[in-house]
Amino acid sequence: MVKKQVRRRKRRKSKQALIGYLFLSPVFLFYSIFLVFPISFSLYLSFHRWNMLTPPLKARYVAVKHFTYLLVQDETFLIVLKNTLFYALGTVFIGMILALIVALAFSRTKYSSIWRFVYFAPVVTPPVAIGMIWGYLYRPTDGLINTVLRWFHLPGQQWLSSPAQALPSIMITGIWAGVGFTMLIFIAGLKGIPEMYYDAARIDGANFWQGFWHITLPLLKPTILFVLVTGMIGAWQVFDLVFMMSSGGIDTGVVPFESVGVVALHMYQTAFRYMRMGRASAMAFILFLVVLAFTLIELRVLHRGGVESY
Amino acid sequence: MNKKIKWSLIGTLLFSLVFGGIAIAQTKLVFPVHWTDYQLEGMYDEEENLVEKGLKQYVEEYMRLNPDIEIEIQSVAFEQYLQKILVAHMSGMSPDIFQIYALWGVSLVDSGVLDVPPADVIEDVRANYTPSAVIGTTIDGQIWGFPTEVDNYALVYNKELLGEAGFTEPPATWAELVEMAPKLTKYDAEGNITQYGFAFLSGWESAVVHPFLSLLWSNGGEFLSEDYKECLVNSEEGIGALEAELELFRKGGTDAAGSVWEFPNGTVAMMIMAPWYESSLKVGLQEKYEDVVGVAPIPILKEKVNAQYTWFACVGSGSKHKEEAWDFLRWFCSEVQPATNTTRQGDLMAGNVGALPPRKIDMENQETLGDLYTQTFIEELEYARSEPNIFQGAEIKIILMNEIVKTWNAQKTAKQALDDAVKQINEILAEFY
Numbered sequence: 125m126v127k128k129q130v131r132r133r134k135r136r137k138s139k140q141a142l143i144g145y146l147f148l149s150p151v152f153l154f155y156s157i158f159l160v161f162p163i164s165f166s167l168y169l170s171f172h173r174w175n176m177l178t179p180p181l182k183a184r185y186v187a188v189k190h191f192t193y194l195l196v197q198d199e200t201f202l203i204v205l206k207n208t209l210f211y212a213l214g215t216v217f218i219g220m221i222l223a224l225i226v227a228l229a230f231s232r233t234k235y236s237s238i239w240r241f242v243y244f245a246p247v248v249t250p251p252v253a254i255g256m257i258w259g260y261l262y263r264p265t266d267g268l269i270n271t272v273l274r275w276f277h278l279p280g281q282q283w284l285s286s287p288a289q290a291l292p293s294i295m296i297t298g299i300w301a302g303v304g305f306t307m308l309i310f311i312a313g314l315k316g317i318p319e320m321y322y323d324a325a326r327i328d329g330a331n332f333w334q335g336f337w338h339i340t341l342p343l344l345k346p347t348i349l350f351v352l353v354t355g356m357i358g359a360w361q362v363f364d365l366v367f368m369m370s371s372g373g374i375d376t377g378v379v380p381f382e383s384v385g386v387v388a389l390h391m392y393q394t395a396f397r398y399m400r401m402g403r404a405s406a407m408a409f410i411l412f413l414v415v416l417a418f419t420l421i422e423l424r425v426l427h428r429g430g431v432e433s434y
Numbered sequence: 435m436n437k438k439i440k441w442s443l444i445g446t447l448l449f450s451l452v453f454g455g456i457a458i459a460q461t462k463l464v465f466p467v468h469w470t471d472y473q474l475e476g477m478y479d480e481e482e483n484l485v486e487k488g489l490k491q492y493v494e495e496y497m498r499l500n501p502d503i504e505i506e507i508q509s510v511a512f513e514q515y516l517q518k519i520l521v522a523h524m525s526g527m528s529p530d531i532f533q534i535y536a537l538w539g540v541s542l543v544d545s546g547v548l549d550v551p552p553a554d555v556i557e558d559v560r561a562n563y564t565p566s567a568v569i570g571t572t573i574d575g576q577i578w579g580f581p582t583e584v585d586n587y588a589l590v591y592n593k594e595l596l597g598e599a600g601f602t603e604p605p606a607t608w609a610e611l612v613e614m615a616p617k618l619t620k621y622d623a624e625g626n627i628t629q630y631g632f633a634f635l636s637g638w639e640s641a642v643v644h645p646f647l648s649l650l651w652s653n654g655g656e657f658l659s660e661d662y663k664e665c666l667v668n669s670e671e672g673i674g675a676l677e678a679e680l681e682l683f684r685k686g687g688t689d690a691a692g693s694v695w696e697f698p699n700g701t702v703a704m705m706i707m708a709p710w711y712e713s714s715l716k717v718g719l720q721e722k723y724e725d726v727v728g729v730a731p732i733p734i735l736k737e738k739v740n741a742q743y744t745w746f747a748c749v750g751s752g753s754k755h756k757e758e759a760w761d762f763l764r765w766f767c768s769e770v771q772p773a774t775n776t777t778r779q780g781d782l783m784a785g786n787v788g789a790l791p792p793r794k795i796d797m798e799n800q801e802t803l804g805d806l807y808t809q810t811f812i813e814e815l816e817y818a819r820s821e822p823n824i825f826q827g828a829e830i831k832i833i834l835m836n837e838i839v840k841t842w843n844a845q846k847t848a849k850q851a852l853d854d855a856v857k858q859i860n861e862i863l864a865e866f867y
Contacts, residue, residue, distance in 0.1 A: 176520045177545030264626065264691045265701065279624045285691035287843050378636035378690055380840045381832075396517040398829040399541060 170405040176395075183402065190406035201407065204385040205414070207291060211386060212359035212418075215298045220351055222299065223306035224344075227314055228336075230307075240311075244304035251301065255368025258297045259284065262369075284369055287383035294369050294384065298362065306351050313347030314340070349426040353419055360415045363388035387411050460501075461755050463762060464529040465493075466508040468515045472713065473787050474507060486786045492778050496765060503758060513638065516828070523547055528752035530759045533582060536570045536744040537827035543573045544825070549749040549756050551579060558768050567792030570744025570820050579748030580767035582779055583789035585708045586742040586818040587648055588810050590715075593728040595629070595703040604704070604730040608649070608678050611704070611733040615687025618703040632682055633692035633702045634842070639831035642838050644741040644821070645706045648732050649675035651739040651819055662824050662867045665859040667834065668852035676848040678735055680841055690842045706732055709811045712788030729810040731817075742818035744792070747779075767793070775799045784808070790815065825866035833858045 165180070170190055174183035194201045226243060230236040246254065261268045262283035270280030283293045321339050330338070363386070370384045381390075387407065395404035467474065467489060476488035484491070493505045508529070510518045516538050522528050534542065542548050551559075556577045559568060567581035589611075591604045599618050605611040615631030622628050635641040647657060655671030658664065666672065682688045694705040698718025716723050732740050747767060749759040767779040774781070780796030783789045784803050790811060791800060803812055824830065837851035846854070 175541060175545065176524050177541065177547055265628065265696070270626070274622075274624060277624075280626045282691055287845065378634075378642075378839050378842070380843060380845060381836050382840075383843075393832070396520060397832065398826065399520065400829075 166405045166408060169402045170409055172402045174401045175399040176401050177399070186402065190403045191410070193403070194406055194410060200382060200385070201387075201390060203382045204387050204390045207382075207384070208360055208362070208386040208388075211291060211295055211298070211362060212356055214292075214295045215302065215359050215362075216352060216355040218295075219299045219302050219306055219355065220348070223303045223351075224310050226303065226307045227310035228340075230311060231314060240304075240308070243307055246301045247304040249301070251364040252368055254297060254301050255365050259369050262293055284384075285379065287379045290370070290379045290384040294366055297369065298359070298365055301365070302355070302358075306355065309347060309351055310344070313344050316347075317343045345426055349422060352422050352426070356418050356422065357415055360411065360418070361388055362386055363392065367392075460504045461758050462504045462506060463531060463753075463755055463759055464506050464508060465531040465533075466510045466515065466518055466529050467533050468510055468512040469787060470714075471509075472717065473782075474509055477713065477717075477786060487782065488786055489782060492766060492782060496762060503762070505762065519547070523750070523752060526752070528750040530753040530755055531747060531749055531763065532579075533745060533747050534579075536573075536746060536823055537821065537831075539571075539573045539578060539746070540823050540825050540827065543576075543578060546751055548578050549751045549753065551577065551748070552760055555580065555760060555764065555768075562768075562794055564792050564794060564797065564815070566742055566815070566818060566820050567744055570742075570823070571746045573823055579746040580763055580779070581744055581746045581792040582767065583710075583745045583783050583787070584742060584792040584815065584818075585710060585744075585789055586811055586814055587645060587706050587708055587732055587740045588814055589704060589730045589732055590697070590707040590711070590807075591704040591728045591730065592697065592700065592702065592726055594726055595700065596728070599703075604728060605733045606731070608733045608735050612678075612681045612685055612687060615682055615704065616685045619687055627689060627692070628701065630689075630692040630696070630702045631687040632704045633688060633694045633696070634679070635694050635706060635708075636839070639828060639835040640743065642835040643831045644708075644743065645732075646675065646679065646834070646838055647741040647819075647821065648706070648739060649678055649735055651741070652732075652737050653678070653735040654737065658822055658824070658863075662822065663863055665830075665856045665863065668849070668856045672852055673848045675735065676838065676841060676852060679838075680848060683842060683844075690839070700726070708789075709808055710787055710789045712807045713786060715807070724806060727807060729807055731810065731814050738817045740814050740818050742815070742820050744820065745789075770795060824863075826862050830859050830862055833862075 169180070169183070171185060171187060172180075172183035173186050174180055226239075230239055233239065264270060264280060264282050264285050267283070269283070273280050282289055284290050317340065321343070322335055325335050325339060366384060366386050366389050370379070370381075370389070388411075391404045391407045391411075394400050394407065469489065472478075472488060474488045475490055476484050477486040479485050489507060493507060497503055497505060508518075515534075519529070519532060519534070519538075519542070528547070532548075539548070559571060559577050559580060563571075563581050564584065567584050568577065570584065571577050571579060571581045589604055595618060596602075596604065596614075599614075601614060601618075605614050611632065618629070618631035619627060620629035635645060650657065650667060650672050653671040653675045655669050655675060656666045659666060683690075692702065694702060694707060696702050697705060698715060715727055719726055731738065747763050749756050749763070753759055765778070767777060770777055771781075776784075776796050776799050777791070777793055780791035780793055780800055783791040784796065784800040788808070790803070790808065791797065797803065797812065802808065821827075834855050837846070837855040840846045841848055841851045
């Protein structure tokens with residue numbers, strides 16, 4: 125009798141589990157088609173030589189040749205990896221600091237909703253449009269930025285036409301475009317810090333900076349971690365801004381590719397201009413491993429902190 | 435059922451059957467092109483009158499004559515055209531008709547992407563097109579389509595700016611160009627260039643490499659060995675050709691920020707340009723066009739040579755309507771119009787796109803080819819040399835472009851840049867030849 129009841133209970137649980145999986149199956153199917161299959165196919169290609177014009181199953185197997193070529197022989201790949209690291213560190217850290225300053229300022233100003241709109245507007249503007257507009261702003265001869273500099277009798281710069289200034293110019297645009305989103309995250313994080321900590325600090329005689337260093341920053345750690353991780357993942361994959369603002373988009377003069385190229389752009393060029401899809405796929409996996417390494421380091425360093433820890 | 439509703443339903447059903455039937459019966463040809471909007475839509479004057487037909491008008495004419503054919507023109511940016519072909523081919527939705535750059539043809543032919551033309555098309559091309567255009571369309575000894583444009587290079591200059599600086603003639607030699615360009619360059623109080631004596635075409639590999647090849651060949655150098663196994667640009671002649679370009683930078687006649695697209699604004703005095711820029715100049719300069727624009731042969735180093743490249747129209751091997759596609763191309767590229775003794779494709783190229791139509795009858799009879807812009811390009815075709823159709827042509831040219839641009843930005847000397855280019859290019863050639 126007991127055994128029958130146990131069997132009935134097991135059958136009921138299996139039936140419930142089956143119904144659960146049936147409900148989940150559309151999602152599984154979606155992810156299989158749009159995530160698992162493309163990643164698996166890309167991994168397959170990274171060990172083959174394929175130009176997209178022949179059937180992929182007839183692609184020539186080359187083992188790890190693409191990986192060794194990229195990491196040992198391809199100087200351009202190592203340079204664009206360095207460029208992308210520079211871009212990621214610059215835009216994320218500077219953007220984060222600026223966004224925190226703005227978020228703190230909004231907590232003390234009137235009409236903060238208007239300012240929030242002004243700062244968030246670039247976030248909802250398509251990157252292609254941003255790239256085009258900033259490309260015109262940066263024009264050395266008649267761009268708005270150099271025109272304003274000349275009003276103040278300051279020398280105009282080459283901006284996107286200078287190998288030394290091209291990537292920092294694009295970084296400035298990237299920071300401007302992203303600071304609004306980060307600012308919103310920080311505003312939410314700041315609202316999550318109980319006011320009583322600041323009240324207690326004030327009673328103990330702490331000033332604004334002491335409050336900031338000893339209360340705000342430690343309790344904002346989870347928010348900072350979120351911003352760092354998501355910001356770095358996005359920055360490592362930058363493509364559209366660089367494409368639009370370098371020779372791939374507006375003709376603002378010309379700089380060598382190594383001065384402004386990033387990994388995603390080199391990947392695109394390798395796949396679709398050089399017709400080397402296998403090598404481009406290998407680049408994608410190297411980029412994935414780099415981003416994963418950075419994410420794990422960030423998680424390790426910043427995993428403790430926040431309101432719940434205190 | 436209510437009578438009104440019943441008749442409405444019957445009417446809707448009949449309408450769907452008729453037009454759905456027409457749609458099903460129509461053969462649809464997809465034709466991506468890389469041209470600008472007025473090259474597709476036509477050129478209009480201020481009163482919105484059509485002044486010059488675009489591709490759209492010709493396609494509409496063909497569809498009126500052949501109601502069972504629908505041709506869909508897809509406008510694709512030049513930089514994305516090859517990607518479009520690759521992705522479409524990979525996805526099994528290959529367009530029917532292509533208009534491709536001959537350099538891409540080697541890989542496309544090797545992978546079976548292009549349809550072998552019918553015998554009459556091959557004979558027609560062999561008999562009725564200029565020899566250099568036939569060479570451009572020939573890959574592995576086989577002609578693959580109708581040559582649609584041949585492009586070479588010439589010196590385009592601003593007559594007004596040269597006149598203001600006291601020059602009555604454009605430079606004939608590179609040494610003269612290097613001497614003139616700094617005198618045509620103006621600066622503002624902060625030392626920024628406000629008027630360029632010379633601007634280099636840039637932004638994509640052909641823009642940078644083709645003028646360099648013109649100088650290389652003019653200087654007696656070679657790009658590749660005859661068997662395509664070795665790159666030879668770092669010879670003494672090649673280094674000399676690149677040094678000639680760098681002289682312009684050293685003497686203050688140009689810098690890397692110079693942009694040829696500023697020519698219509700009157701801030702560029704001279705540039706090396708291709709024939710397809712004509713329509714943009716006409717649109718940009720409007721009534722000032724004839725007063726401003728002058729065209730002359732490329733200033734030479736030693737010999738008279740200019741680089742040339744070819745585009746051709748062909749049919750995809752994946753097309754389900756190959757016969758209909760070739761029929762359209764015969765009508766467009768090969769059929770001679772009795773009134774003008776020209777082809778429609780020749781009219782479009784010469785009148786609108788501004789490129790050189792490579793069919794002999796168009797070269798002889800197109801009135802617009804004798805205009806102030808195109809005539810010099812036609813004359814210089816006699817000295818034009820076609821770029822080689824090689825595997826990984828785009829990758830090789832991008833490598834060469836990157837190295838040349840590094841010298842423009844004073845990051846490498848001419849020798850360092852060309853040696854580095856040769857090293858990378860030879861690795862690629864070793865893969866395929």
